[in-house]
Amino acid sequence: MVFIARQEPFDCDHCGEHIEPLTNGSYRNHCPKCLWSKHVDKDGPGDRKSECLALMKPTGVDHRKKKGWMIVHLCTKCGKEIPNITACDDDLTVLKS
Template sequence: MSSNNIDPQHTIARHVLGTEAFACVRCGLTVSALAPDGRRRNHCPSCLYSRHVLDQVEGGASECGSRMSPISIAVLRTGDWMLIHRCVRCDELTSNPVCGDDNQLILMRMAVRPLAEPPFPLEAFGTL
């Protein structure tokens, strides 16, 4: 992975100072690795794309490294939203919490996307 050739001392220093950043694999936006609420973020706040660096099935680092597109919104019992990503290369799924500065319009578009093309007529629900 790309982090192998970076000096670990340098990486730790940047992490402590809060200046660590990554470039989005899709839109190229330079994003700070810490969200405003202090958590580490793993997706671009502008286009919500992520990168496949963690293996969800067996744990540890993944060798895939390709981009992950946001496909859906999941709601936890607490009411928090999770963003579900799918790797475009190996089809693996991940879920991550939504950050406060994520693009709200893309989030809403994903949330209402199933209702745009329902597989059955929605008029039937009016009579229930």
């Protein structure tokens, strides 16, 4: 799996929030307000090869020894589950509601 670094602003398709890229050298693939993501990658982070393009619901958090806290996203169309590293400004309280 190859990681393709992308720093792109986007508008969240779930809540409509305009999201700017992180400035701390990290990469963002989900909305920090509602935590929803979009199924755009197929084989690895940043490849943008997925034909699914459905929204991905945040279903929980997981802790990985080498990557730290991760948000688990579930694709609302194809059911693929993808963990994503949390960002410093993520509102993790939305997972409790």
